[in-house]
Amino acid sequence: MDRRLKRGLEDLKNAGLLTDIGGDWNKIPADCTLKSDSRTVGPGDIFACVVGLHADGHRFIEQVLKAGVSYLLIQRPVSGLPIPWIQVTDVRAAMGYVAAALNEEPSEKMKMFAVTGTQGKSTTSYMVRSILQNCGVKCGLLGTIVYDDGSKSVLADRTTPEGSEIQQFLKNMVDNGCQACSMECSSHGIAQGRLSGCLYDGAVFTNLTPEHLDFHGTMENYYEAKAALFRKYLKPGAAVAPNAASEHGRRLAAEFPQAMTWALEAPARLQGANVKLDIDGSEFDLIFDGRKMGRVHIPLSGRHNVENALGAAAVCLAEGCDEKKVVAGLALMPQVPGRMERLNLDNGVRVVIDYAHTADSLKALLETLRPLTEGRLVSLFGHGGDRFAGHRSLLGRAAAQKADRIFVTMDNPRTEDPLKIAEQIVAGIEEVRADGCWSIELPRDAAICKALDWCRRGDLLVLSGKGPEPYLEINGVKYPYSDRAVVEKWAEERGVTIR
Numbered sequence: 001m002d003r004r005l006k007r008g009l010e011d012l013k014n015a016g017l018l019t020d021i022g023g024d025w026n027k028i029p030a031d032c033t034l035k036s037d038s039r040t041v042g043p044g045d046i047f048a049c050v051v052g053l054h055a056d057g058h059r060f061i062e063q064v065l066k067a068g069v070s071y072l073l074i075q076r077p078v079s080g081l082p083i084p085w086i087q088v089t090d091v092r093a094a095m096g097y098v099a100a101a102l103n104e105e106p107s108e109k110m111k112m113f114a115v116t117g118t119q120g121k122s123t124t125s126y127m128v129r130s131i132l133q134n135c136g137v138k139c140g141l142l143g144t145i146v147y148d149d150g151s152k153s154v155l156a157d158r159t160t161p162e163g164s165e166i167q168q169f170l171k172n173m174v175d176n177g178c179q180a181c182s183m184e185c186s187s188h189g190i191a192q193g194r195l196s197g198c199l200y201d202g203a204v205f206t207n208l209t210p211e212h213l214d215f216h217g218t219m220e221n222y223y224e225a226k227a228a229l230f231r232k233y234l235k236p237g238a239a240v241a242p243n244a245a246s247e248h249g250r251r252l253a254a255e256f257p258q259a260m261t262w263a264l265e266a267p268a269r270l271q272g273a274n275v276k277l278d279i280d281g282s283e284f285d286l287i288f289d290g291r292k293m294g295r296v297h298i299p300l301s302g303r304h305n306v307e308n309a310l311g312a313a314a315v316c317l318a319e320g321c322d323e324k325k326v327v328a329g330l331a332l333m334p335q336v337p338g339r340m341e342r343l344n345l346d347n348g349v350r351v352v353i354d355y356a357h358t359a360d361s362l363k364a365l366l367e368t369l370r371p372l373t374e375g376r377l378v379s380l381f382g383h384g385g386d387r388f389a390g391h392r393s394l395l396g397r398a399a400a401q402k403a404d405r406i407f408v409t410m411d412n413p414r415t416e417d418p419l420k421i422a423e424q425i426v427a428g429i430e431e432v433r434a435d436g437c438w439s440i441e442l443p444r445d446a447a448i449c450k451a452l453d454w455c456r457r458g459d460l461l462v463l464s465g466k467g468p469e470p471y472l473e474i475n476g477v478k479y480p481y482s483d484r485a486v487v488e489k490w491a492e493e494r495g496v497t498i499r
């Protein structure tokens with residue numbers, strides 16, 4: 001038995017996943033890679049037959065054998081297999097353990113930080129990385145925006161990739177000299193076992209509000225998925241940093257006595273006070289066990305971003321980072337793409353691009369921007385198709401309560417009719433306002449141009465929902481698209497300069 005695979009099999013056994021094994025697993029090549037997409041496999045690979053919602057990986061066995069695959073990970077008995085195989089009860093959840101073993105357990109060679117919660121994962125994981133880098137620690141990043149292995153950064157296609165991909169990224173981080181990894185963990189990723197093979201030194205819980213109920217069914221299931229990160233994937237003595245202002249954060253804190261709680265407006269070990277918000281950023285006093293540690297400046301506006309900074313500071317302090325370096329590290333963080341991203345036009349109009357795609361985050365965003373707006377606050381958004389439809393009327397309500405004018409448009413309609421989605425948003429607007437403050441313009445680029453033409457000096461236009469996404473997904477096709485590029489093109493055509 002190959003030395004590396006021995007460990008993988010032990011982990012599969014301990015996780016209750018291993019059913020059976022067949023064939024010769026003695027001489028696995030050093031560069032053998034585990035893949036779960038038949039369209040990407042090549043000679044020498046292990047193919048994992050994932051049983052998904054749309055396809056059953058076992059159907060592709062003949063195809064991958066022709067492609068030269070050397071090993072298989074299967075979930076149901078397949079007779080007459082000509083190559084070695086391992087049978088497990090859940091291939092998707094098993095992939096991470098096997099890939100971790102083949103990659104020599106990369107998560108044991110770095111300080112691993114996880115961030116979970118409905119909102120704030122990307123921002124908080126950028127903040128964690130910024131603090132660690134200021135402590136002289138080279139840090140990789142995995143999340144919704146990019147996968148950065150310490151050498152190159154590629155655009156992410158999911159928040160938490162499949163277990164096989166995670167382990168490959170972690171291995172690359174180790175090879176590239178990273179001493180840490182800051183990683184977002186989505187509830188889908190945790191529930192589907194994509195984290196198998198990862199063990200974390202610290203984990204942050206930001207908040208839990210209704211989202212992804214199409215997948216989890218109930219809020220309790222959704223909470224359980226998040227809580228599993230803390231119950232199953234922490235190294236002994238790991239730092240646990242829950243938001244004590246959240247009911248679910250308090251539940252986690254009660255379960256983990258070592259918790260380094262944090263909160264903006266609730267009792268906690270780490271707190272923020274004297275918050276000052278500006279369009280270009282925020283500042284606040286960082287209070288640790290009742291003592292002022294320092295005044296923190298972050299280049300991101302919004303109380304929710306102050307909360308994210310508290311979460312990042314809490315996990316880093318609990319992991320032993322120097323207090324002054326934590327404070328300075330937060331100030332050094334870069335603009336998180338598409339999170340409160342500002343574009344100042346020289347016609348006196350300001351534009352903010354933000355990834356708010358839930359009613360709570362749109363409300364928080366508009367609440368932050370309202371007092372910072374001289375003229376009218378203009379809100380432009382849609383909602384993603386094949387996602388939790390319960391958000392739609394609530395998004396409409398949130399905008400109607402805070403904005404002066406609303407342009408309803410499309411997000412990624414996927415397989416839904418974008419007009420029907422827009423009408424569900426409008427239903428929410430009309431529950432609150434009857435003054436005709438809205439219009440529907442479905443093509444998102446046309447809607448943005450219309451809104452920019454409508455705005456005048458002092459107005460603030462908020463483009464929300466897509467943040468930095470470089471595409472519009474319609475019926476399974478991703479068309480190149482970017483909110484920022486549309487504003488830039490409009491400005492160029494109108495002779496307006498962006499500062």
Ligand SMILES: CC(=O)N[C@H]1[C@@H](OP(=O)(O)OP(=O)(O)OC[C@H]2O[C@@H](n3ccc(=O)[nH]c3=O)[C@H](O)[C@@H]2O)O[C@H](CO)[C@@H](O)[C@@H]1O[C@H](C)C(=O)N[C@@H](C)C(=O)N[C@H](CCC(=O)O)C(=O)O
Nearest residue numbers: 036037038050051052053054055057158159160186188189
């Ligand atoms: C609900 C969910 O997580 N779906 C993911 C899941 O789909 P699935 O289980 O239905 O897979 P499937 O399409 O039936 O395919 C089964 C297997 O057959 C393989 N296959 C398929 C076709 C083929 O020709 N050959 C082949 O080998 C596939 O690679 C896969 O391994 O596995 C697919 C392959 O990895 C993913 O693309 C797909 O993500 C879809 C695109 C998705 O939208 N996921 C979202 C909901 C998601 O995971 N989001 C969270 C973040 C949410 C948040 O904001 O918090 C995330 O972590 O990104």
Ligand SMILES: Nc1ncnc2c1ncn2[C@@H]1O[C@H](COP(=O)(O)OP(=O)(O)OP(=O)(O)O)[C@@H](O)[C@H]1O
Nearest residue numbers: 118119120121122123144304307339354355356361
């Ligand atoms: N702590 C927070 N509380 C509420 N809303 C937040 C918080 N942090 C960020 N937001 C809002 O949510 C949007 C997405 O933020 P971010 O990308 O950091 O969260 P996320 O959890 O990574 O989201 P996703 O998994 O969907 O990518 C932001 O653009 C902002 O509008």
Ligand SMILES: N[C@H](CCC[C@H](N)C(=O)O)C(=O)O
Nearest residue numbers: 357383384387411412465466
């Ligand atoms: N990562 C999240 C956010 C999507 C944001 C929005 N732009 C959409 O496409 O629905 C998801 O996949 O549910």
